Amino acid sequence: MPTLRWALLGAAALTLANFGAFAQAPYPNQVVRIVVPFSAGSATDLLARAVGEKLSEKWKQQVVIENRPGLAGTTSAAKSAADGYTLMLTSNGHTVAGAVNKNLQFDPVKDFAGITPVASIPLVLIINPDIPAKSVKEFIDLAKAKPGSMNFASPGLGSTTFIAGALFRENAGINLVHVPYKGAPESNMSVVRGDSHMYFTPANTALELMQSGKVRALAVATAKRVPEMPDVPTLAEAGLSNFSYDSWFGLMAPAGTPKAIIDKINKDTVEALQDPGLQDRMAKQGGVVVIHSSPAKFDEIIRSDTDRYGKIFAAAGIGAK
Template sequence: MNRRRLLIAALLAATTAAAPIPALAQSPDPASSYPNQLVRIVVPFSAGSMTDILARALAEKLTAKWKQQVIVENRSGIAGTANVAKAPADGHTIMLTSNGHAVISAMNRNLNFDPLNDFVGVTQVATMPSILVVPPDSPTRTLKDLVAAAKAKPGALNYSSAGLGSATNIAAELLRQTARFEIVHVPYKGMPDAQTAIMRSDAALGFTFFNVGGDLIQAGKMRAVAVTGATRMPQLPDVPTFAEAGLPDFAYDAWFGILMPAATPKPIVAKIAQDIAEAVQTPGMKERFASQGVELVSSSPATFDGVVRGDAERYAKLYPKNQGN
């Protein structure tokens, strides 16, 4: 009897040893079923802004591609950014923002989220040259004139911006730092008021973008002094670049890009980056935005993440007084 039991045990052991060990079940690629519900593109700016316009154009293209509804939600300011930081990291909440995101840490010390570590860069979407402008009756004709006037009377000239931490504020502060002069910042609530201040000579200078200021420049209500970027803008062929105007070290273009909660699976991040890259190349998209002075671009998640972090480090030096607020 004992011999029979031993024989059965030996046979079972041999059978078990010979049987192939089943492979561990592989977890499905999360990107293969993405998206499986409505996708939100949160824009931390008001409706009608360039960020909002870009988001709505992308939403239309992605809705068609994904066969899922993609909607745009305008949640202005830090509240909108915080909403995305705390959203489920499943890829169904996306944020389209501008390079103003890179100064949030420098501008605000007491945040309930981390503007860098709570997000992952997905892709850059667009870049837009900035235009330095002065009042139409300003004695300043060139960039050299402006720099000389600012250095002759430190703190006597003021500049208008669309608000503290806005793209136009960042541009002017970088100009101040690069040219090494002192000017006074007068923040307004949005571009219309900031441009009105320049047209009325309430501000000696400021920055704008072609999509919001081009008509005013061409109508003679503001005078363009210089444009950022490596080449002149086709819409303003007579306006020199900063390098041509004598300040080659000044470099600043506003960017727009996609960020998502940091824990979003990498395959989903990569899929969204690829699908957006295809969307911005579709017929009519590039031409539509080029007429507004906007260049549509794309980049890898790693590249764009590096841009955001690099700008955060660069811009932190512009706002040392605000970091204790």
């Protein structure tokens, strides 16, 4: 019996040791999913695929991009297991989700842990060339002459381009109707067709549409002009002196994800972002790589923007009804 008892104890110890070794397997040891709450082909989607491919190479694990447009996508990410195997790459439109949706099923700040920003994309105000406005001032004058008769497109409430359009509307003091579309390509085409009067589109898309004569670019939203279109003024130069807007895109995880995993994803993503090939790929999508050193800094950006835009929208009467 003693021999049997020691044999059983030895087997149990070996089983526990094997379990411990399995439990401590380095992250990631299975497929990682990155939820993108925007449609395929959107700027957010293309950035996620560029980052996902690099991480897949580094981790020797498959990284799957899952497009789930709208609040359903963000909600699914928020409610996923906090184990590092479900991440989300989204735009700074995430920070106004609570301001424009009455029955939100997640908290943009409390339900997510920031990992790192990955890029910013300069936005350009475009209009249909048949509109008789050659400048921002002329466009604003047209809108003031016919209050409520003109509109702006976006991929939906809470998108980064919706924020730009809403801020423009308030800064200009005009009544523009918001028209949501299923995604960025549809929003661009709505301006090309003349269904929408204006849209804030990524600089690379604006340049392509300008060169083909399909749209007219009136101004860029950023504080500085875009080098590829030096003749297009900033909105501040065009008369809206307080207007400056930078859209960012970043990687997040469900709140409660272990800090060690967050730190590893941050480190590996920052390393990937320094790859010239990845930077060139992002540049072709109009993106400028953004590298921050810590998840804590990104958390602070998310908190700050949520507070800032919440106050701006509330003061302007934009928000959940």
